[in-house]
Amino acid sequence: MNTRPDAEIHALTGAYVLDALSDQERAAFEEHLGACETCAVEVSEFRETTARLALAASAQPPAGLRDAVLARIADVRQEGPGTGENVVPLPRSRARRWPLRLSVAAAAVLLLVSTTLGVLLARERQNSDDLQQQAQAVAAVLRSGDADISTSVSGDTRMTMVSSRDQDLVLLLADALPPAPSGHDYQAWTIGDGVRAAGLLVPRDGRAFLAVHGIDTATEIGITVEPAGGSERPTTDPIMQLEL
Amino acid sequence: MGDRARRTHGTGAGAGGPDVGELLVRVGRGDEAAFEQLYDVLSKPLYGVVRRLVRDPGQSEEVTQEVMVELWRCAGRYSPDRGSGLAWAMTVAHRRAVDRVRSAQASADREDYVGRRDVARPFDEVTEQVTSRLEQEQVRRCLRTLTEAQRESVLLAYYGGRTYREVGELLATPLGTIKTRMRDGLIRLRDCLGVAG
Numbered sequence: 250m251n252t253r254p255d256a257e258i259h260a261l262t263g264a265y266v267l268d269a270l271s272d273q274e275r276a277a278f279e280e281h282l283g284a285c286e287t288c289a290v291e292v293s294e295f296r297e298t299t300a301r302l303a304l305a306a307s308a309q310p311p312a313g314l315r316d317a318v319l320a321r322i323a324d325v326r327q328e329g330p331g332t333g334e335n336v337v338p339l340p341r342s343r344a345r346r347w348p349l350r351l352s353v354a355a356a357a358v359l360l361l362v363s364t365t366l367g368v369l370l371a372r373e374r375q376n377s378d379d380l381q382q383q384a385q386a387v388a389a390v391l392r393s394g395d396a397d398i399s400t401s402v403s404g405d406t407r408m409t410m411v412s413s414r415d416q417d418l419v420l421l422l423a424d425a426l427p428p429a430p431s432g433h434d435y436q437a438w439t440i441g442d443g444v445r446a447a448g449l450l451v452p453r454d455g456r457a458f459l460a461v462h463g464i465d466t467a468t469e470i471g472i473t474v475e476p477a478g479g480s481e482r483p484t485t486d487p488i489m490q491l492e493l
Numbered sequence: 494m495g496d497r498a499r500r501t502h503g504t505g506a507g508a509g510g511p512d513v514g515e516l517l518v519r520v521g522r523g524d525e526a527a528f529e530q531l532y533d534v535l536s537k538p539l540y541g542v543v544r545r546l547v548r549d550p551g552q553s554e555e556v557t558q559e560v561m562v563e564l565w566r567c568a569g570r571y572s573p574d575r576g577s578g579l580a581w582a583m584t585v586a587h588r589r590a591v592d593r594v595r596s597a598q599a600s601a602d603r604e605d606y607v608g609r610r611d612v613a614r615p616f617d618e619v620t621e622q623v624t625s626r627l628e629q630e631q632v633r634r635c636l637r638t639l640t641e642a643q644r645e646s647v648l649l650a651y652y653g654g655r656t657y658r659e660v661g662e663l664l665a666t667p668l669g670t671i672k673t674r675m676r677d678g679l680i681r682l683r684d685c686l687g688v689a690g
Binding site: 260261262263264266267268269270271293294295296297298299300301302303304305306307308309310311314315317318319321322325326327328404405406425427455486 | 521523525528529532533536537538539540541542544545550554555557558561562565566567568569570575576577579580581583584586587588591592593595596597628629631632633647650651652654655656657658660669671672673674675676677678679680682683686688689
């Protein structure tokens, strides 16, 4: 049994159930799993087994958590069965927002913006023209009188947004953004009277940058996880929403 | 013996409680009362595992909340032929918490890395917080049927959130060996606990 060519990937059942594989290995194993019934049985048994490790680690959660959870589900839409089978979405949390209009903190954000751009610039020489343009866009937005800078945090991901109605432009900078689930991309949307696709946020080492031109009457920017290349309309709930 | 084990796994957090799988099916239909019961059954194992992985109490609370909301959102995907409700829910929870830990590591604190070396050892510390004493006893007894190397590999991954590569580095052991240890360790644990798939 262990002499088959797929014996090696078969041996990953344990590491898979323990979530000890890298994203790529996990995706490869899941593909194998669809065609390997013995593996599927073993995975299922191992999941029952690790559930017992979870029970054995039981701990009393903080008192306020129950009410907080029950309050949250009131405005979370349920999805129908059979969607997004293997996609475990990213940590989502209600984004906290601190407007930093013309404050000292804006200087810190500015530093972050330039650092992020600098890093991206150094890393992607082939696209440096693009990035030059983006750097100019940042400069233009920051010079405009009505630039509004805000930062949202969801999990470890920090999203900095610089927007200007005058320039009709929003700049999004993500920090510590984990890679999108395999076969998926992060897509930004402007949300107002309607929902419009605003481009993909592709993290490199956790950093991503996107300039959104034409915000019109939009009141929010939403980020969703979409099949690779993006969708015409959002197909999942936003993992992050930023008020303009 | 086998009966007891099956009963425990069927009922989730303790004998006599509502069945997690049935609750998930009801929650999938939008039943909020069922969700409240689901919270009461799952919150302790869920918080316990997340706390082990994430460590920081504030973040653990946040991740636990995210997972519960996630379960509300995607409960419709669960069906009983996919295994017990508890196993399904804990799979969602563990992966979510591990993703959180890894993205935090990717962004900064590699120094905490070494600190996590001791994750496999203080199992006593884990079990202190255990509410279900029978469950704790049985799991602890069965963990003793693993070799020390198997136990360390399994627990570093499950409670410590380490990839098998990281476990290999920590234990200075070839990756093939680590994979095998994880699988063999889970096989022993499964057989000792009398778990059915």
